[in-house]
Amino acid sequence: MEFTLTGLRVVREVAERGTFSAAAESLGYTQSAVSRQIAAVEKTAGAAVFERRRDGAVPTTAGRVILRHAAAVLDEMDAVERELRGLPMETGHVRLGVIPSAGAVVLPRTLTILRRTHPGITVTSREGSTPALTRSIRAGTIDVAVLAAVPPFRAPDTDKPALHVETLTERDLCVAVPTTDPLAENDSVHVDELAGRRWIASRSSGEEPLLGVWPGLPERPEIVHVARDWLTKLQLVAAGCGLTTVPASMTAAMPANVRVLSVRGGPQERRRLIVAHLPGRQSEPVARVLAALRAATRQD
Structure with missing residues (x-):
């Protein structure tokens, strides 16, 4: 079993970027070149390295094993290259x-x-x-x-x-809902559907506004849980205890049983x-x- 350094680098880049196209852009390759490298690694491994999903590429069990060892190999080779080129280690x-x-x-x-x-x-x-x-x-x-x-x-x-x-x-503010909620059947929710919902928020202070409730609701929101820690808030959402707002950049950190939805209607909420x-x-x-x-x- 013999992997190429190029193949290992491509596997690592796809795992970090989340898609073949993003990895290709980062490496300066074509997407077909990335696909060929992944195919070669999979042929050598005798197993699929990534699970191709609609929302991206996720490492399989075999892929995680390869990634774990590839990190050490590639770091060592980078160090060899720096030493051979006479480049000092930047500290x-x-x-x-x-x-x-x-x-x-x-x-x-x-x-x-x-x-x-x-x-x-x-x-x-x-x-x-x-x-x-x-x-x-x-x-x-x-x-x-x-x-x-x-x-x-x-x-x-x-x-x-x-x-x-x-x-x-710069992206729109989103809403996190439990996958058991009927709202989770769609990719977005209309702002009117947020009326009357229960919310999980962070405590407001003199220097920060209340975080976690959709802005501009035409009612006094029902806040059932107050927590500053994101893990706590998202696990409460996962348990079906309420909804909370999240920046779109946090989508990758959502628990498996939480869905992030964009919001339609009303003023645009950019962050x-x-x-x-x-x-x-x-x-x-x-x-x-x-x-x-x-x-x-x-x-x-």
Whole structure:
């Protein structure tokens, strides 16, 4: 049994990107080239490596075994290439702040990318609200922060100098429902169908609005559970205890028995995921982290 390095790289890229087309774009290959590489790996393995689904490609049991060992092999070969080319190992420490929703999907993806491309860079992370992380940037206790922004998309604060802000994603707010709910039979829900529903929300404070209830409902919402932790909220949804709003970027982190629906009708509810840092030239490690964040959010 003999796998090629190219085949292993393609398998890893498909697993990380979620689709053959996204992996092809990332690698600079055609989609047919990616398919040929996967077919060759599957022929060598004697088993399917990915389950082709309507929503993407998911590693099979054999695929997960290959991925587990491929990671070590490819990392070693990358190190060999760097040493042969005489490239020094780039090192550094970056302090990254993330809002909770970004911590569920974007942070793991970013760290996976960095571990492959710049293993010498150490990232430590801290979770917090957008206002708290903005203050941390100003205080110099973190270098970069992934924040949330809502219309009219103002700057995170009004202090000077203005923070450098870059939009990573801009997508519609969605609603998470249990798969046992009749609403889950469709890909979307009309805003009128959300009336009279029970909601799972995060506690509001002086600096953050209530999170988890669809904005602008023509009634006083019935909030049956209050939880700040995303895992708690989503497991309560899965148990049929209510609905909650979620950013579209969190779709990949949903439990198996939770469905994410877009919402039709009413005003459009757009949400941005932004990255912010102090103005001025950034260190090379910070620049590498920013590049990894961009790559991680392009996977959606």
